[in-house]
Amino acid sequence: MKQLELVIVGGGSAGMAAALSAFEQGIKDLIILEKDDELGGILQQCVHNGFGLQTFHEELSGPAYAQRYIDQIRTKEIPFETQATVIQITPDKKITYVSPKNGYQEIQAKAIILAGGCYERSAGGIQLPGTRPKGIYTAGTAQRYLNIDNVMVGRKVFILGSGDIGLIMARRMTLEGAEVVGVAELMPYSNGLMRNIVQCLEDFDIPLYLSHTVVRVEGFPNLERVIIAEVDAFRQPIDGTEKVFEADTLLLSVGLLPENSLAKQLGLAVDTKSKGIIVNEKLESDIPGIFACGNGLHVHDLVDFVSSEGNLAGRNAAAYIHGMKESAAFIKCTAGQGIGYMLPQCIHPDRIQEPLTFSLRVTKPYKQVKLRILKDGQVFKELPKRYLLPAEMVRIILKPEDLQDVRQELKVEVCES
Amino acid sequence: MKDVVIIGGGIIGCSIAYELSHYEGSVVLVEKNSDIADEVSMANSAIVHAGYDPEDGTLKAKLNVRGAQLMKQWCAELEEEYQTCGAFVAACGEGEELLLHRLYERALRRNVKVQLLDKEAAIKLEPNLSDQVTMVMNVPDTAVITPWNFALSALETAVVNGCQVYLNSPVTAIQKLSKGYAVQAGKQRIEARYVINAAGLYSDQIDQMATGIKHFTIQARKGEYFVLAKDARNFISRVIYPVPGPKGKGVLAVPTVHGNILIGPNRNDTDREDHATDAEGLAMVRSQITHTMKNVPMQETIRTFSGLRPAGNHGDFYIREEVESAGFINVGCIDSPGIASAPAIGEYVRQLIEKKHPLKRKTHYKKCKPLVRMADLSMTDKQSMIKQDPRYGHIVCRCEKISEGEIIAAIQRPIPAKTIKAIKKRIRPGMGRCQGGFCEPLVTDILSKTMNVDMCDICYDQPETKMFVGHTKEEQL
Numbered sequence: 001m002k003q004l005e006l007v008i009v010g011g012g013s014a015g016m017a018a019a020l021s022a023f024e025q026g027i028k029d030l031i032i033l034e035k036d037d038e039l040g041g042i043l044q045q046c047v048h049n050g051f052g053l054q055t056f057h058e059e060l061s062g063p064a065y066a067q068r069y070i071d072q073i074r075t076k077e078i079p080f081e082t083q084a085t086v087i088q089i090t091p092d093k094k095i096t097y098v099s100p101k102n103g104y105q106e107i108q109a110k111a112i113i114l115a116g117g118c119y120e121r122s123a124g125g126i127q128l129p130g131t132r133p134k135g136i137y138t139a140g141t142a143q144r145y146l147n148i149d150n151v152m153v154g155r156k157v158f159i160l161g162s163g164d165i166g167l168i169m170a171r172r173m174t175l176e177g178a179e180v181v182g183v184a185e186l187m188p189y190s191n192g193l194m195r196n197i198v199q200c201l202e203d204f205d206i207p208l209y210l211s212h213t214v215v216r217v218e219g220f221p222n223l224e225r226v227i228i229a230e231v232d233a234f235r236q237p238i239d240g241t242e243k244v245f246e247a248d249t250l251l252l253s254v255g256l257l258p259e260n261s262l263a264k265q266l267g268l269a270v271d272t273k274s275k276g277i278i279v280n281e282k283l284e285s286d287i288p289g290i291f292a293c294g295n296g297l298h299v300h301d302l303v304d305f306v307s308s309e310g311n312l313a314g315r316n317a318a319a320y321i322h323g324m325k326e327s328a329a330f331i332k333c334t335a336g337q338g339i340g341y342m343l344p345q346c347i348h349p350d351r352i353q354e355p356l357t358f359s360l361r362v363t364k365p366y367k368q369v370k371l372r373i374l375k376d377g378q379v380f381k382e383l384p385k386r387y388l389l390p391a392e393m394v395r396i397i398l399k400p401e402d403l404q405d406v407r408q409e410l411k412v413e414v415c416e417s
Numbered sequence: 418m419k420d421v422v423i424i425g426g427g428i429i430g431c432s433i434a435y436e437l438s439h440y441e442g443s444v445v446l447v448e449k450n451s452d453i454a455d456e457v458s459m460a461n462s463a464i465v466h467a468g469y470d471p472e473d474g475t476l477k478a479k480l481n482v483r484g485a486q487l488m489k490q491w492c493a494e495l496e497e498e499y500q501t502c503g504a505f506v507a508a509c510g511e512g513e514e515l516l517l518h519r520l521y522e523r524a525l526r527r528n529v530k531v532q533l534l535d536k537e538a539a540i541k542l543e544p545n546l547s548d549q550v551t552m553v554m555n556v557p558d559t560a561v562i563t564p565w566n567f568a569l570s571a572l573e574t575a576v577v578n579g580c581q582v583y584l585n586s587p588v589t590a591i592q593k594l595s596k597g598y599a600v601q602a603g604k605q606r607i608e609a610r611y612v613i614n615a616a617g618l619y620s621d622q623i624d625q626m627a628t629g630i631k632h633f634t635i636q637a638r639k640g641e642y643f644v645l646a647k648d649a650r651n652f653i654s655r656v657i658y659p660v661p662g663p664k665g666k667g668v669l670a671v672p673t674v675h676g677n678i679l680i681g682p683n684r685n686d687t688d689r690e691d692h693a694t695d696a697e698g699l700a701m702v703r704s705q706i707t708h709t710m711k712n713v714p715m716q717e718t719i720r721t722f723s724g725l726r727p728a729g730n731h732g733d734f735y736i737r738e739e740v741e742s743a744g745f746i747n748v749g750c751i752d753s754p755g756i757a758s759a760p761a762i763g764e765y766v767r768q769l770i771e772k773k774h775p776l777k778r779k780t781h782y783k784k785c786k787p788l789v790r791m792a793d794l795s796m797t798d799k800q801s802m803i804k805q806d807p808r809y810g811h812i813v814c815r816c817e818k819i820s821e822g823e824i825i826a827a828i829q830r831p832i833p834a835k836t837i838k839a840i841k842k843r844i845r846p847g848m849g850r851c852q853g854g855f856c857e858p859l860v861t862d863i864l865s866k867t868m869n870v871d872m873c874d875i876c877y878d879q880p881e882t883k884m885f886v887g888h889t890k891e892e893q894l
Binding site for chain 1: 643644648690692693694695696699718719720721722796799800803804807808809810811812815816818821850851852853854855857858861862872873877878879881882884885886887888889890
C-alpha cells in the first residue's frame with residue numbers, strides 16, 4: 001500500500017488552497033485526488049466575474065480564479081490525479097480510490113483533508129409536487145450545460161429559489177436569449193447576495209416573488225406550466241393566490257448542502273445545522289488528523305473565504321503531520337439565539353496561537369442589532385451590526401488572548417434590543 | 418406470418434416473451450414507449466408478495482403463489498437481483514389482530530411460510546414499529562426485486578433467443594385475418610397467429626380494438642411514494658405492511674434492492690395519463706405510515722413519485738383466449754400482485770397456447786450476459802475490468818458510484834439504452850442523493866459520443882423530450 005503524508009480529497013478551490021499551504025509548510029509527500037477531468041471544481045463553470053476581490057484585489061471569472069491556483073500547483077509540481085474518485089476512507093486513514101489510470105488504489109495517509117464541495121438540493125429533495133417532466137433542473141446543472149457543454153436547456157424559464165446560482169443563471173439565460181418569467185422565493189427575503197439581486201434580476205426587469213413557492217408543475221412529458229402561490233407565515237400556500245406561468249424550464253436554486261457522504265461513512269459527527277461535519281479550531285474532525293474545509297464543510301458565499309479556509313486546513317494538517325500539540329481541554333462554541341450555525345463548533349483555547357475566525361449565519365434578516373459574544377455566560381463583547389442577512393456569512397475574528405480564559409462555552413447570539 | 422405478437426413491453430409482456438422464447442416459434446413484442454417497462458412496471462412497490470393476500474379461488478391467488486416460486490428461479494437464471502428481505506404484516510389492536518389471524522390461516526392453507534409474533538418479539542427485529550402495533554405476522558419469504566431490470570433482462574434474453582422487439586410502436590389497428598391477425602404497431606404491420614394483449618393501462622382499449630367488445634375495463638389507480646436516501650437504510654430490514662383493508666394493502670415501508678427505502682403508496686382512482694403527485698396525497702402517505710412505523714426518516718427524502726396500477730372491474734386478473742376471437746389472448750387487469758405473478762402469468766399464457774398448439778421446447782437456449790455492475794464484482798474482477806477498459810475506472814455518478822464503462826455497456830445492449838432515463842433505469846446514475854445534478858451532463862455527453870449524435874438530439878425519455886432547445890450563441894457562430 002502506498003504511504004503518503006497528506007491526501008486531499010477534492011481539487012476545487014478549497015482543496016487547491018489546502019495543498020498549496022501544506023506544501024509551503026514543508027509537506028511534499030502529498031496528493032490531490034480530483035474526480036473531475038481537471039482541477040478547479042465548480043469554478044470552471046462559473047464564467048461570470050466577481051471572484052477574487054478579497055484574495056487578489058481584482059475581479060476575476062471563476063475559471064480565471066481557478067487557473068491562478070492551478071498554475072501554482074503545476075509550478076510547484078504538487079502531485080494530483082484527475083478522474084480519481086475516493087470510494088472509502090477508514091478511521092485509521094486508509095483511502096480507497098479509483099481512477100481509469102490506476103484502477104483501485106489504497107493509500108495509507110498520515111493526515112487527510114476533506115474538500116469535496118457541496119451539492120444542490122434537488123426537485124425530489126424538496127418534494128416538488130406535480131408531474132415529473134423533462135425541463136426541471138437545479139440551477140448549477142443548467143449552468144454546467146450552458147457554460148461547459150454550450151447547450152440551452154430551454155427558452156422560457158421560471159426559477160424557484162433566490163440562491164446565488166439561480167440569480168446568476170437568470171442573467172445568463174437572459175443573455176443567451178431565453179425569457180426568464182419570474183423568480184419565486186419561499187422566504188420573505190432573498191437568499192442571494194444583494195449585488196446579485198440588483199445585477200441579475202433588477203437590471204433585467206425580472207420579477208422576484210417573495211413569500212411564494214411552486215405549488216405544482218404541469219405538463220408531461222415536457223414541462224408546460226409552473227404554478228406558484230403566496231405562502232403564509234408558516235410557509236404554507238394560501239388558497240386563491242395562485243399564479244400560472246407558461247414555462248419549458250424550471251430552475252431550482254433552493255439550497256446547497258455539504259457533500260459529506262465520505263464523512264458520514266467514516267462515522268464523523270455531523271452538525272445538523274451546518275449539515276457539514278463538526279470541527280475544532282484547527283478545522284479538524286473528531287478523528288485527529290482528518291480535516292475539512294470549503295463548501296464540503298459549510299457553504300460559503302465567496303470563493304475567497306473558501307480559499308482562506310483551505311489555506312488554514314492545509315497549514316493545520318501540516319502542523320499535525322509535524323506533531324501537533326495535544327490538548328485535552330476543549331470548550332464548545334454554541335450558536336445562540338438568532339444564529340443558524342457557527343464554526344468551529346469546539347476549540348482548544350490552549351492551542352490557539354493566532355487570531356481565530358468564526359464563521360456563522362443568522363437565521364433571518366436583522367437590522368440594527370448587536371452580535372453578542374458570551375464567555376461562560378458572561379458578555380464579553382457586543383458587535384453592532386447595521387444589518388445581518390442569512391445569505392451573507394458573518395466572520396468574527398478573535399485574538400488568542402480573548403479565548404484563553406473561557407472554561408466551558410463560547411456563545412454568539414443576536415441581541416435585538 | 419409470425420406465431421405470436423405481444424402488445425406491451427411491461428414486466429408482463431416481457432415475462433411472456435421470455436417464457437415463449439424457450440420454445441420454437443417466432444415472437445414479436447411491440448411497445449409504444451421509447452423504452453420497455455416505462456409505465457406501471459417502472460413505478461410500484463417492487464415487492465414479490467408471498468401470496469397470502471389474494472382471496473381464495475382467484476386467479477390472483479393461484480398465480481401469486483406460483484409466481485413467487487418462479488420469480489426466484491427466473492431471477493437466478495437471469496442473474497437479476499432478488500432479495501429475500503421478508504415482511505411483517507403489522508396489526509394494531511384487537512380488530513386488526515382478528516384480520517391478521519384470518520390472513521395467517523389463509524397463508525397456511527397456501528403453504529406460505531408464516532409465523533405470528535407478539536409485540537416484544539417483533540420490536541426486537543424491527544425496532545421502528547410504532548407503539549400501536551400489537552402483533553405481527555412474519556412472512557420470511559417476501560422478496561424485493563427491481564421490476565424494470567427484471568423485465569429488461571427477461572426481454573433481452575428473449576431477444577438473444579430470436580424474439581423481435583419494436584419500440585416507439587403504439588398499436589393503432591388490429592385486423593382479423595382468415596388465420597390470425599394483422600397488428601399495426603407504429604410503422605410495422607405484423608401478422609401473427611396469436612395476439613397477446615399485455616398493454617397494461619391500455620389493455621381494455623386493445624381488447625376492444627381487436628374484439629370489438631369490452632371484456633373488462635381498466636381503472637387507473639394512482640399510488641404516491643417517497644424514496645428515502647441510502648442513509649435511511651437502517652430504518653427497516655424487511656417490508657412492513659399494515660393489515661390489508663378493503664382499500665388494498667395500505668401504506669408500506671419497503672427496503673429496496675439498492676438500499677433505499679420506499680414509503681407508500683396511497684390509493685386514488687384517476688385517469689391513465691395522470692403522472693402527478695400532489696401535496697395532499699403525499700401528506701396522506703406521510704401520515705398513514707405512522708400507523709405502523711415510528712421514527713420515519715422523512716427528512717432523507719430524495720424523490721417522490723406516483724405510479725398507476727391498472728385495476729380491473731372484476732377485481733381479479735383477466736387472462737383468457739377470447740372464445741369469439743380465437744388467437745387473441747387478453748392479459749388484462751394486472752394490478753397487485755402483478756410483479757410477483759409475472760413469471761406465472763408467462764407460464765399460464767404459454768399453457769393457453771399449448772392447449773391448442775403443441776409447443777416444442779428449444780434444445781439450445783442462449784444466455785444473455787447480464788449488465789456489468791462494478792459494485793457487485795470482487796476487487797480482483799474490478800481491477801481486471803479496468804485494466805481491459807479504463808473507462809470502468811472512471812466514476813461518472815458519484816452518489817451511486819457508476820462508471821463510464823457501465824454506461825457505455827448499457828448503450829450497447831441487445832435492447833440499447835438510448836435515453837437519459839433508460840440509462841438511469843438500468844444502472845442508476847441520477848438515483849442517488851444529488852438526483853443527477855452532477856452526473857446527468859456527463860451521461861448526456863457519453864450518450865452523444867457513444868451513439869455519435871449531437872448532444873441536442875439526446876432525449877430524456879420519449880422522442881419529444883429532447884434535452885436541449887439548441888446550442889448557445891457562441892457555439893452557433
